[in-house]
Amino acid sequence: MKLTSILVIALTLQVSAAASSQTITFSGKSVAFKKVLSVIKNQTNYVFFYDVAILKNVKPISINVVNAPVEKVLEQAFLDAPITWIIEGKTISFVPKFEIAKKSINLAPVIMQIKGKVTDEKGEPLAGATILIKGTKKAVVTDFDGKFTIDVPDSKSVLVVSYTGFIAKEVAVGAGGNSMEIQLVEDNTALDDVVVVGYGKQKKGQIVGAVSTVKGEQMRFPTRNLTNNMAGQVAGLIAIQRSGEPGYDNSEFFIRGISTFSGAGAKPLILVDGVPRAINDIEPDEIDTFTVLKDAASTAVYGAEGANGVIIITSKRGRAQKPVISFRTEHSLSQPTRLPKFVDSADYLELYNEALRNDGQTPIYSDALISKYRNNVDPDLYPNTDWLGTMLKKLTDAHRYTLNVRGGTEQSRYFVSGAYYGESGIFQDNPNPRYETNIGVKRFNLRSNIDMDISKTTLLSVDLSGQYLVNRYPGTFAVGTLSPSATIFRQMMITPPHLFPPVYSDGTLSTFNSEAEANKRNPYNLLHNAGYSKEWRSSIQSAVRLEQKLDVVTPGLYYRGLVSYDYNGNFSAGRIDNPSKFLATGRDANGNLIFSTSVSGTPDLPEPVETSNATKNVYMESSLNYKRVFDRHTVEGMALYMQKESQLNTEALAFRKQGIVGRATYSFDNRYFIEGNFGYTGSEKFADGYRYGFFPAVGIGYQISNEKFYPEGLKDYLTTLRFRASMGRTGNDETLVSGADRFLYRPTFGMAAGGFNQGITSGGGSNGLGAGIIEGRAEAPYLGWEIEEKQNYGVNIGLFNGRVEIIADYFKSERTSILLQRRTIPGVAGFRQAPYENFGKVKNWGIDGSLNANQTIGDLKIGFRSTFTFARNEITEYDELPQPYPWMATTGSRIGDNVLYIAERLYTDDDFVITQNTNGTNSYALKSGIPVPTLNGRIGPGDIKYEDLNGDGLINQFDRKVGVGNPTNPEINYGAGLNLEYKGFYVSAFFQGTANTSVIFGGNTPEAWNPFAFGVDQSNYRTFALDRWTEANPSQNVLMPRLHSIANNGANNNVQSTWWLKDGSFLRLKNVEIGYNLPKFITQQAHINTARIYMMGYNLTVWDKIKHWDPETGNGNAGLNYPLPRTITFGLELTL
Known part of the structure; x- marks a missing residue:
């Protein structure tokens, strides 16, 4: 629920014939609305109640009144405004205009009094919602508990119920009787919605970057680990779960693919309420929104941590309302x-x-x-x-x-x-x-x-959270x-x-x-x-925030500060x-x-064998912010300082970063938007002179649907049309895999036995001095950030008055200065370890998008949502020796590409000269002209025949091809969900899938494929081994080639080749939920506000080409991992 209002109103308002005897004198040009209110308040005794959000689009006015009654002033002030006013005694209330009658209507005598309550979909009251009698100016607003009372002329009257951030609803009085409960649905396409961005918030309609946000409810599946709920939910986010083991089931996730060689260097920055934190064990019920920042305009403010994208989770916060107690129980x-x-x-x-x-x-x-x-x-x-x-x-x-x-x-x-x-x-x-x-x-x-x-x-905000886990293992x-x-x-x-x-x-x-x-x-x-x-x-996490308005200095200026302290401890003991x-x-x-x-x-x-570790994290932010509206101009700015420190009990020195951030945004008349920002970040991982990096970005937007020339008749169909573009630079310093490689710019030294030999003995040998100090890693003082140049071009489309929303983006980037350990240094250079250098380059490009649609047909509510992501990379620079053949080069391939022999078919009898041995068995010699494998092992009919790529008559390392098939991580990820609700009953289903990805059956994992690789009585055989080549079944359409009794004999078949390459794509029925919201006459008897019972199915089925184990568990593991779970859940949710 979007709460932007000043909480209103314990009064019932109606049109009053009485007029105040007080008058107002005032003159001015381009006067802001708040100034008009201030004049009225100072010259009269009136007070005001209103929802702040409905006044944001009221433009400055020119006014000239002398001894005019308040009604006359209000008429001039709101002549062309999208709101109207209502006077009750000494109270003036402002409400949106709906279908106000062009001529004044003489209301019939009151014959009905209607009482009711307005709530959101969860049953929580909406204080300050407006209830308007359609075709009149008569309206009231709900009180602190969401309740209202209004008098209507007759049972044919229609009430229009509205609240900021929700879809307005018309309710016929005759249908509701004298008492009614009205439930509003959130308007997820509203351009006035506030969306979380880097170090702040912006209106959804003013964002120029690539930002995707989903509600926390969409991430609520029957799992412990939040990372397992991400797949398919957000455009641009790729999530893969390799194991279902409780406590060790974290998903891998990336934003818009992978652009670097280090696994650690591909992970996005994760923030919880603005603080860098892990998210595995966050309770989904705590989450308000889940936001993904994807392009440079959104992530450059994070400087050296923005190259891989940013995930921001915001937790729920309080509301000005009576306490609402929610209880949920699930059993799975x-x-x-x-x-x-x-x-x-x-x-x-x-x-x-x-x-x-x-x-x-x-x-x-x-x-x-x-x-x-x-x-x-x-x-x-x-x-x-x-x-x-x-x-x-x-x-x-x-x-x-x-x-x-x-x-x-x-x-x-x-x-x-x-x-x-x-x-x-x-x-x-x-x-x-x-x-x-x-x-x-x-x-x-x-x-x-x-x-x-x-x-x-x-x-002042104070946050405190904690997580405590007890895990038991063999x-x-x-x-x-x-x-x-x-x-x-x-x-x-x-x-x-x-x-x-x-x-x-x-x-x-x-x-x-x-x-x-x-x-x-x-x-x-x-x-x-x-x-x-x-x-x-x-884990104990704390944060204190302070926001101080500085309007006394200049209107729109305010300060924000944040300090957080987190402690994470881990202790294990075993016997x-x-x-x-x-x-x-x-x-x-x-x-x-x-x-x-x-x-x-x-x-x-x-x-017991005991181990322990602990981490203390301190994070600080201090920013000066500015936001001001001048007529049709909106200006925003931010200057921020940030620093963080992480101290591990296993490290003598803390990990530290600091930086400054700047952002300036400008919009004109909600049509033209521009934003510029930067991050200037310092990291202790690099040497003096290379520690700081500057990462700027700029974005522009154009909402053509707000132009005056945009046809009014088109707005009912193509309601919103907005174009976006951004470009900028981001960085990455999370390039290393261990603390031992933390300070690569410094050399290392160690002790080695026989480290030095001095002279020759009389017998011709060397004089060894025993242990000595030797150099380990050579210094690399010029190392620095990985740099990524990003571009993004997007469009936002709203159809049919917001019932359908389409967001689509095309992106491309190039990451340079990727940290590599050199592979082309000759041994005679004298290095004990190959030095590190910023050398590699990777290009990445693709598209992502989402489609959301909502429609109400009578009592039937229909919702549809879908996401799509395609991301492909190419290695354009890689430190490798010149390869003798182009198909062997890593440069030009994709990260995660396969390096395989090309399997043509299985050998047949026609490929061999066959001789019979004395024991009745056969010996096989390849005929002339058929390439000879040098991969060891016995060759005969039913073994795999490979393609001789270079035509030298041999099958060897020169015939392995880089980039065969699709990479191990999927290039295409998608999700789609459908929700139906009818008179308290509802059903929802969500599908998630991947494409353009490969799985290799076994290959260099012989224990998974050749059960006799280690000799007799070792390893096992899956049932698909029965689908094999035999002398009685010499088919080419089998899964397993000819069986061999030991590894050496089967070596030809055990190498990684296209014979074992399979399509790893899948479509999964991720979640199905069926539920019922109990009617009010039942819940009220139990003094319960709302009650919901439901059944949920998770990972119900998967369609794929692997068949033998879950394809998501990964490449080449042959199903050896802890399996993914299929779950049935029964739940009950109550609000009091």
Whole structure:
């Protein structure tokens, strides 16, 4: 809700025949409206009530009255104004003009009194809303609780209800009876809406940059992590979720693609209420708006942090109203969207025998043995273990509770929120009573935002928020380097089903004869018998803001200050367990299992392994601002100083930045707009003389639909037409991947054994001096910012009086001085490490846009929204040696492009000279003229044949091509949603998808694709291995080529090639919600304002070409990650 009004009015206003005996004398030209009010107030006893927003378009007037009654003055003042006036006693109220009768109307005697209440869509009261009897000047405004009383002539009267930022609504009295509840819908296309921009706010209709904003409600999905709710929601924002693991499920996200080589250097700047903060654990109910700044005109003010775009989240704030209490509870059930499927033990053994035969060897598993596995003769000795089915739950659960209180007075307003979220992991609970190992997350959120008008010119805001998380993980987290579950999930995917059961039937822990080979470790033991780990994350965030009007100096001048202090702490503790495990080799005469001790463990849990880290962040802003309207001219300006400091407990020196910011904007008659701004930023990452960078930008706008020559008849169809253009420079200093590389301009030194040799011994050897100090990294004093030159050209279109809004932008940019570690320095140069230099260049271009539409047909409300983003990059300068062939060059390719051999087909018998060996197997020699692979491995019919790009008769590194297919990150991202509401019932659906992206099946990940890459009894095979080439099925239309028994034999097929390149595009049904708003006669009996029950489905289904696992989880991971969740949620929301 857009709150721009001075809160009105505990009075009911109507036309009065009585006239004041007081008169007014005044003369002036181009007099501002506030001056007229001041004269009336000083010469009479009248007081005024009005909504500030409706007066903003009232132009200065010329007036000349002598001893005139107040009505005469008002008639002159508002002759051509878009508002009208109403007098009740000594009170004058101003309301918008709707359909005021051209001639005065003699109202019939009052026969009906109507009482009612005006609320927003959530049931919160709208104080100061205007209720006008259509065709008259009679109107009233709502009081503090949104209530009103108005007398109407008859039951045929129509009330026009309006409020700034909402769509006006006509209500027939006869339909509503003597008491009515009127709900207004926000007007998201209103040009007077205030939108968050860099270091401030601007009217939506005056923005010249590329800015996209969505309401917090659109980001409210049944997930813990806010980053997982972004995909498809905002034009220009690209979000990809690689894992669904609770606590480690952050999405990658970029704005308008990627323009640099470093992953850290591609991330956007994220601000929460203007302060740099992480957003993973923000409770969605706290969010008011989510804004993305995309072009230079919007982000240059952030200087060296603006190159990758900016995300600004604003939290909800208080309102001058009675306290409104909101409560929401959600209960969710989840399952994986898609899991890989694996062959059973019998199929696995038969496939291995087949691979042996293909390699000219004798099968080692007899038909009788395979039959025992297939018929489940003895599950202890001949197991058929479904690792995923044994270790994973069918369903997991999650719970969310939120409680918000919002209210205040004209002098003090508050928003207070508390939330709890709990989620369990997908693993089965531990049968071992000593400790719990399933993944689990509990999160607590608190927020308090308070705004206080400590004087008529001074606003003080105090914000305090906190997050506390408790995460539980298996013991592998204490010793692993991956995410808590990554080791376990990988082990489940690669452990063959026939080696051992999860645990023997008598309770004995199972394993293979050795755990030295990683692929023979029991994943069940890693989950339930390897110990446990807990993690505690705490965050306390505070901010104090001061806004001081300085009209005493000059009207429109004001000061803003901000100081924030954040503390983020992380502590983890774990115990590693290692019990003894055994391998059953048979049964004795009594049928008891015979064990060999495979791994001797330790009887007790050791002392916990503990780690901790903490970060303290201090951020300060101080700005002088100016905004003034002169007739048809609007002028705004800002000068700001900023500094921030981040101190890690693992770093001796704090990370620091400081800078100054300037902005000036001018608009004429809401038709012509221009803005210029700059950021001048300093970073401690660079040497003296290179620490500061200047980043300017300029933007212009033209709203042709506000021109006088614009046809009035066209405005009903093409209501708004505005063009925008901007260009400028932004920077990036987040180019490094670790603190160890923080000060690249300084050299490093270290100790090395045998670091120096002096002289030759008598025996001819060298005299080593042992350890010595050596240079590590050479100094690079001239390093500086990455620079990005941006251009943006956009159009805003409003159709059918704002019912349809289209925003489209074309953008292009070039990033230069990208930080690279040189790759062309010869070894004889004497460097121990290749030096760093600002060298690389990347171009980026594309389009993004959004379409929003709303329509009401009777009681049916229809809403549609969609977004589209296309972003493509090209590496134009890269430090590489001249390549012998153009297809090998990185320059000219895209970031994330694939480097692949080109698979032509599978070899056939016609490609070989075939000879039969004495053991009955065949040997294969390629015929003359067919290129010979040098990739190792055996070659025969059914293996992959590659294209000889350079025609030298060999398949080698010179035949790998850069830029085959599409890159690993999608170039196209889109989303579309439909909302329907009818008499309290509603349904909404949102689809999200990607295109122009690739996934490589396996390639250089042999354990994912060749289960025998490490020899017998290692790794596993997915069911799609059954779709393979065989001598009985020599088809070219299979997924898997000829099987081989060991890695060396299958090396030809295991290289990354177009055979494994698949289309990674997908369309996902991201969210579906069905709900019902309970009618008033039910809620009022329970003393509840509104009540809503709903059911929501999240990640319900996905359409793609991968089929075997969720395509969003990424390139080449073969489904080894924790799966993404499909969630069904049941919810209840109440307001009191």
